[in-house]
Amino acid sequence: MLEINEIFGPTIQGEGKLVGTPSVFIRFGKCNFSCEGFGVEYETPSGIKKCACDTYYAVDTEYKDTWTKYKTYEEVVAKVDELISIYPYNYKIDIVITGGEPLLYWNKQEFQKLLEHYISAGHKVTIETNASLNLNFEHDYQKELLFSMSVKLSNSLEPLKKRVNINTLTSVLTNTKESYLKFVIGKDFLNDAKKEINQIISSIPKCDVYLMPLGDTADQINKNCEDVINMAIENGFKYCDRLHIRVWDNKRGV
Numbered sequence: 427m428l429e430i431n432e433i434f435g436p437t438i439q440g441e442g443k444l445v446g447t448p449s450v451f452i453r454f455g456k457c458n459f460s461c462e463g464f465g466v467e468y469e470t471p472s473g474i475k476k477c478a479c480d481t482y483y484a485v486d487t488e489y490k491d492t493w494t495k496y497k498t499y500e501e502v503v504a505k506v507d508e509l510i511s512i513y514p515y516n517y518k519i520d521i522v523i524t525g526g527e528p529l530l531y532w533n534k535q536e537f538q539k540l541l542e543h544y545i546s547a548g549h550k551v552t553i554e555t556n557a558s559l560n561l562n563f564e565h566d567y568q569k570e571l572l573f574s575m576s577v578k579l580s581n582s583l584e585p586l587k588k589r590v591n592i593n594t595l596t597s598v599l600t601n602t603k604e605s606y607l608k609f610v611i612g613k614d615f616l617n618d619a620k621k622e623i624n625q626i627i628s629s630i631p632k633c634d635v636y637l638m639p640l641g642d643t644a645d646q647i648n649k650n651c652e653d654v655i656n657m658a659i660e661n662g663f664k665y666c667d668r669l670h671i672r673v674w675d676n677k678r679g680v
């Protein structure tokens with residue numbers, strides 16, 4: 427069973443290495459973290475006030491009833507096909523597997539069939555993950571995946587042991603070609619972020635590191651971006667904007 431919060435697109439990838447690329451997003455429900463430190467306040471369907479990340483509706487199982495349960499990967503492909511029917515038959519749109527934490531489904535057969543289907547058909551497939559869960563690479567198609575690994579720092583308020591999995595980071599970077607790390611950072615967290623990021627990258631194979639400004643409105647992005655750009659320049663990291671937020675703020679499904 428694949429529990430999917432939403433499938434939307436075509437839109438553009440708003441952040442990371444493939445920013446600007448036309449993509450369809452498949453957002454899985456559930457996460458192994460809650461990242462209360464990200465400070466987004468919301469009220470659950472049963473009326474409890476909580477604080478978490480901006481995709482709380484794909485994380486908090488109180489929203490489970492709003493997720494769609496797909497028994498087979500073909501049902502997911504059929505839904506995506508409806509969305510991309512505007513394209514000529516040979517256009518291969520990028521597929522972004524996101525969440526929540528999609529790697530919670532890594533050991534499910536239908537999840538693997540979904541990945542294999544899109545890789546075999548010639549699509550670029552990105553997995554957006556917190557990279558904290560253990561995973562094995564057993565098939566060649568898995569090595570064609572692009573992992574966009576948003577490793578959480580101490581400002582997420584998740585415990586260090588849980589959020590930094592050096593074995594998984596090493597395994598992904600060794601088995602795939604262009605996978606990378608990305609970190610969302612605000613003005614008030616620059617020094618700690620610098621220390622924590624350097625600690626992580628000193629223990630794993632070399633890869634691109636993208637820094638992105640914190641914020642879920644264009645205004646907040648503007649307030650944070652210059653400091654984050656300077657931090658990228660000073661440390662040899664890459665800066666990446668968050669295009670979807672600049673254009674649509676935190677509106678869902680675009």
Ligand code: SF4
Nearest residue numbers: 457459460461479526
């Ligand atoms: S890991 Fe990502 S999706 Fe999960 S709670 Fe943290 S920010 Fe949200």
